[in-house]
Every structure is written in C-alpha cells, then in structure tokens.
Amino acid sequence: MSAQFDNTAGPLTTESGAPVSNNNQSEAAGAGGPLLIQDQVLLEKLAHFNRERIPERVVHARGSGAYGTFTVTADVTKYTKAKFLSQVGKETETFLRFSTVADSLGGADARRDPRGWALKFYTEEGNYDLVGNNTPVFFIRDAIKFPDFIHTQKRDPYTGSQEADNVWDFWGLSPESTHQVTWLFGDRGIPASYRHMNGYGSHTFQWVNEAGEQFWVKYHFKTDQGIKNLTQDEANKLAGEDPDSHQRDLREAIERGDYPTWTVQVQIMPAAEAATYRFNPFDLTKVWPHADYPPIEIGKLELNRNPENIFAEVEQSIFSPAHFVPGIGPSPDKMLQGRLFAYGDAHRYRVGINADHLPVNRPHATEARNGNRDGQGYDGRHGGQKNYEPNSFGGPNETGQALWAPLQLNGQTGEWETPKHAQDDDFVQAGDLYRLMSEDEQSRLIANLAGFIAKVSRDDIAERAIANFAKADEQFGKRLATAVSELRR
Secondary structure, eight states, rough: OOOOOOOOSSBBTTTTSOOOSSSSOOSSSSTTBBTTTTTTTHHHHHHHHHTTTOOOOSSOOOOEEEEEEEEOOOTTTTTTGGGGSSSSSOOOEEEEEESSSSOOTTTTTSSSSSSEEEEEEEEEBBEEEEEEEESOOOSOOOOGGGHHHHHHHSOOOOTTTHHHHHHHHHHHHOOHHHHHHHHHHHEEEEGGGGGGGEEEEEEEEEEOOOOEEEEEEEEEESSSOOOOOOHHHHHHHHHHTTTTTTHHHHHHHHHHTTTOEEEEEEEEEGGGGGGTTTTTTTTTTTOOOTTTTTOOOEEEEEEEESSSIIIIISOOOOOOOOOOOOOEEESSOOOHHHHHHHHHHHHHTTTTGGGGGTTTSOOOSSSSSSSSSOOOOOOOOOTTTTOSSSSSSSSSOOOOOOSSOOOOOSSSSSSOOOEEEEEEOSSSHHHHHHHHOOOOOOHHHHHHHHHHHOSSSSSSHHHHHHHHHHHHHHHHHHHHHHHHHHHHO
C-alpha cells in the first residue's frame, strides 16, 4: 500500500525540498529575454516530465487493476501445503491487473483480444503470482514461437499497421492456434467489462502436499456477475465513444461498493495420471474436459479497493509466473517454462532491477531477505547488513526445503516436438467448442472470422486459414468458406 501524500502542508518545493517562489514564470535574462540555465525549478520540471514514462509493456500494455481479498472456502490441504490455502476462512490480500494483449497503452478497452489476468497473492510465505488470461487456452504451445506470434499481432514494419495478411498467414501455418482462434472470434472474444468475464490460470501447475504427493492443477475464476459480452458492432461503437470503458466500469463499481467477485475453482489431476491422459495435460492449446476432471470450488476472490495512483500501482506493477510459494510449482508446459524467464526479464528492463521494492510489488505479509543490493532505484533498505550467505552476523539462511516436488526426467536433450497423447491433434477441441455453440453463436463466430479473413490480400492465405477450421468441423469450414467468398467478391 502506498504512503499517503499530504498535499496541504507547507509551501510548494523542489525535489530537494527548497521552497518554490514562482511556479508561473521562468527566470529570464530581462523582461522578454531568453531563459536562464540557473532556473532549477524550470529544469527540474522539464527533466522530470521527459522521464515520467517508462517503456510500456510489449504485450499487455493497456491495463487496469484493483486490490482485493481471496478467501478459502474448501479444505485443500490434502493437495497442497501452501499456507495461504491452509484453512477454510483464511483471507489473503491480492492485487489483480486486467489487460488487453496486443494493443498499445493508448488503445481502447473494447476490442477483440484476449484479456490478461495477472493476480498477485500477498501471502505470508512471499508473493505468489498467477499470470493467465480470460481464456483457458492459448494460440501456441511452445515459447520459442511467442515473439513471432506477437509480431503478427503488432504493427507491420513496412505499413505501420496491423495487417490481416500477417495474422492469418501465421495462424494458418500454425494449426495449433485453431482452438484459441475459435474462442477469440466467438461471443466471449469481447467481454462487456472486466467484471463480466472469467479468468483462468491457463497453464498447468503443480501442487504438492506435506507428504510430498504431487498433483497437476488448473485454475478457474468464474465471474459471479454473470458472463456478458459485446457484439463486434457494439464494441466498435463503444471503443470510439469511451476507450476507457472497462477501466471506468471497474473503478466506478468499486467506488460505489459494488465489489466484483469470482468463485475460484481448480481441476486436479493426480500426477500419475498425466502420462496416459488422452490429451497432453501440459499443452496450453488444450483444455481438460470437465467430464474428466470436474472443477471443485476452493475460494472466493473479491475486488474491493482501487489503486490511488495508476502509474505507481498499475503501470509499475510486475507479475511473474516464477513467483511461487511452498506447495505450488511449475509444470513441463513449454509456454509456462518460457514465461518463467521472460516475465521477470521484461520487468527488469522496463521497471528496473529493484522493481520488487515498489509498494505494489513487495511482499505485504512477510519481508524479503536476501543479499541482493544496489542498482538503479535501490532505496538502501538493508542498511549495513551483510550481503552474502552464509554469514555469522545474524543473516538469513537457506531452509533446505524445496518449494515444489522434483520431476522425473529421462531421455536425451534436443529440440523435441511436444509428445502426442491418444487424442492429441490441433483440431479436435476446436471442433468440440464449435459444436457446443448454439446456431446463433455459430453464425456470429462465422461472421466475425469471415470479416477478418476477407481482408487478406492473397487467396492462398485465406484458403489455408479456412482449411484449419474445416479440419476442426466440416460444416464449420464450409460455412466459413462461403461467408469469406461472398465478402471477397
């Protein structure tokens, strides 16, 4: 929580505390003359103004956030030893940042794009960050493809605009994206607000209990406000009239005491079942069907406090899936493995090596104790304490207790494809999703996809994209081909 700033006591001052005599006129060499370099107030204000922005996030740049509380509602101690999940009724402070993925900081909230779901638990064992989306799957399954994918969503290096050719060329050549693209262009592709959408950890994570037993887990956050979405026409209108629609809705709901809540559920798979499960349980382009592993409720998440300063608490907030606590750990998910490095590296570049010292990022229920010192933005919090371990001067010591259980490995190193399980392919779940939709939902999906595919300049790109949906469901492909053909006449 940030310190309160008293804006009423005493005179206006410079950053060094000297009183400012005149904040309306710069010092000049005589009336009407050029300005003087000795004017500390002018130089300080301009220099700070030039530097008051930090590099925006390459992805998830446009975001909104709020503080809240997670409350445990079910006993899960047989699955995990994490202390913040150790008893029914236990509460943990949280900070949740919502975002769009591809747009820049100045974009509009109401656009067709996945929503980021970055949740920080301020636990007594350190901060636990759960970094996911509002979809349970993603476009790719291996982190090595992530930069290429995002380049297709961003501005073309020649035209300076997002190009349909780039988007559909990549998706058509990456058939594993078919499931997520079906999600994205369906009704849930544009949530009506952050309050009216679900959140997902998306990846598979490890839980381990006190006895050392391992479980694979997927997180679901089901909105208690109900799912509400925008049509493409509604979104286009809202984005033009109120680019800040989702941020405004969240802030105003909390201001009036209408605190949004989510029911927190998990799917739990005993570790021994992973090897023979019909889908690869670590493939981010797949879900675990609920019939196989029914979600069970474990808690409630409530957002109940707005940040006081958007830049300090939302823009400078950092999240990393590598921030685990005892009882929770990673899985072999290749996208998750890449993000364990990439998120922290992005924050070290963007916010600085001491970003974890900022109030929104530092632990709230415990204290960080280590030998890391100095660097840009260091606040000297350690004083003269020794900066090495072990030491005999009362410094912190390692525990010797692993946060999570080790994984059994075998085979040779190499650039391996993701292992296939019995029903693994890139289309089966996309087809299942299409067939779950009502006729009206299918029609809107077809219209949304066709409107975008029709913008590509080459027939082969359009045909390849349509072919992927046809492999998911024959009718899906035929209807889409007809719709695109009519628009491209």
